[in-house]
Amino acid sequence: xxxxxxxxxxxxxxxxxxxxxxxxxxxxxxxxxxxxxxxxxxxxxxxxxxxxxxxxxxxxxxxxxxxxxxxxxxxxxxxxxxxxxxxxxxxxxxxxxxxxxxxxxxxxxxxxxxxxxxxxxxxxxxxxxxxxxxxxxxxxxxxxxxxxxxxxxxxxxxxxxxxxxxxxxxxxxxxxxxxxxxxxxxxxxxxxxxxxxxxxxxxxxxxxxxxxxxxxxxxxxxxxxxxxxxxxxxxxxxxxx
Ligand code: PGA
Numbered sequence: 229x230x231x232x233x234x235x236x237x238x239x240x241x242x243x244x245x246x247x248x249x250x251x252x253x254x255x256x257x258x259x260x261x262x263x264x265x266x267x268x269x270x271x272x273x274x275x276x277x278x279x280x281x282x283x284x285x286x287x288x289x290x291x292x293x294x295x296x297x298x299x300x301x302x303x304x305x306x307x308x309x310x311x312x313x314x315x316x317x318x319x320x321x322x323x324x325x326x327x328x329x330x331x332x333x334x335x336x337x338x339x340x341x342x343x344x345x346x347x348x349x350x351x352x353x354x355x356x357x358x359x360x361x362x363x364x365x366x367x368x369x370x371x372x373x374x375x376x377x378x379x380x381x382x383x384x385x386x387x388x389x390x391x392x393x394x395x396x397x398x399x400x401x402x403x404x405x406x407x408x409x410x411x412x413x414x415x416x417x418x419x420x421x422x423x424x425x426x427x428x429x430x431x432x433x434x435x436x437x438x439x440x441x442x443x444x445x446x447x448x449x450x451x452x453x454x455x456x457x458x459x460x461x462x463x464x465x466x467x468x469x
Contacts, residue, residue, distance in 0.1 A: 229430065229449045233458045237418040240452045241269025245277055247414050247450055248348065256347030258285045260407070261311070262360075263303040266352035266416050271310040281317045285344050289351075289360035289407075291323040292396035293330070293374065301388050323372065323400035333400060334372040341372070341406045349410035353417050356380050357425045357438035361401035368442050370403030404442055412448040415440070420456040427460035 234240045244267075251259070259281070261267075288303060297304035304322050312320060321340045327333035351359050358364065361375045375398060377385075382395050389395045407413070417426050429440035430451070436442075443449050453461075 229443065229451055231430070231451045231453065231458070231461070233453050233455060236454050237266075237269045240416055240418060240454060241271075241273040243452050244270040244350075244414060244416060245273035245279075247412075247452075248274060249277070249279060251348040251412065252279055252284075256411070257283060258287065258344045258346050259317075260346040260349035260402075260410055261286050261288050261307065262350045262352050263288065263290070263306045264352045266418060267350060268310060270350070270416065274311060275314040279315070281315050284317050286312075286317045286320040287340060287344060287346060287402075288320075288322040290375075290399050290401040291325040293325050293398040293400060294396055295325045297322075297325075301394075325396075325400065327400075330374045330400060334374065337372040337400070337402070338406070341402065341409070346406075346410040347412065349407055349413045351407070351413060351415040351440075353415060353422060353425050353429065353440050354381055355384055355421055355425055357428055357440045359404065359407060359415075359440050359443075361399040362404050362407075362439045364437050364439060366404055366436060366439050368408070368436060369405040371405055372400065372402050375399045375401050404439060408442060408446055412450070413443060413446055414450045414452065415443065416452045417457040418454045420459065422453075422457040423460045426451075426453060426457050430461060 232243055291303045295302040323337050324333050363378045386392050386395050428438045434441045434444050
């Protein structure tokens with residue numbers, strides 16, 4: 229794992245842009261994308277850059293169950309608002325949160341992943357160590373599945389919704405097995421509320437109790453952290469950029 233510690237989220241976005249540019253330069257055509265507060269500065273940097281994705285495919289990690297693509301809190305809407313409006317891809321895939329048959333939708337998504345090998349996978353991390361919406365206990369070989377979000381994830385997401393009751397309780401998520409198939413993984417984390425999860429991910433045991441700890445077993449992972457998210461790492465003092 230390559231750990232890059234930066235001053236703040238803005239600097240993190242600039243560091244992430246370099247990772248995307250390097251991936252483009254070596255011919256990556258399939259990008260696994262993430263949502264949430266974390267990648268906002270990365271997408272801002274991509275939008276401001278001269279990188280062109282019209283020859284590329286994007287595959288997002290997850291989507292809320294019950295939200296239409298044009299719902300302002302859906303991840304489809306998020307992706308359009310933060311990236312696709314300025315940087316269209318040849319094709320962009322997200323799970324369909326309105327699918328009437330979630331099992332069939334998960335199978336469709338697994339076929340999308342089988343058809344397109346991800347070259348660079350962008351990830352955030354939950355306060356409980358989740359990646360995508362793979363909550364603690366998710367199997368490391370998991371495929372796309374419907375998830376009951378944990379109370380801590382629902383609470384963390386509540387800031388994006390007008391009323392707590394509006395926060396979706398379920399999601400469709402790529403499994404950890406598919407995430408681990410990516411050639412390279414870029415995980416970003418900012419803020420002190422991620423410090424414990426980052427410490428467990430990097431320095432703790434590999435355990436399904438901390439889904440992100442599986443990344444210790446991936447051969448090509450770059451982690452971009454601000455100082456607050458890196459604060460609990462014993463190596464934090466040596467890793468800086
Ligand atoms: P956040 O979410 O970027 O909104 O903190 C990250 C995650 O839960 O994976």
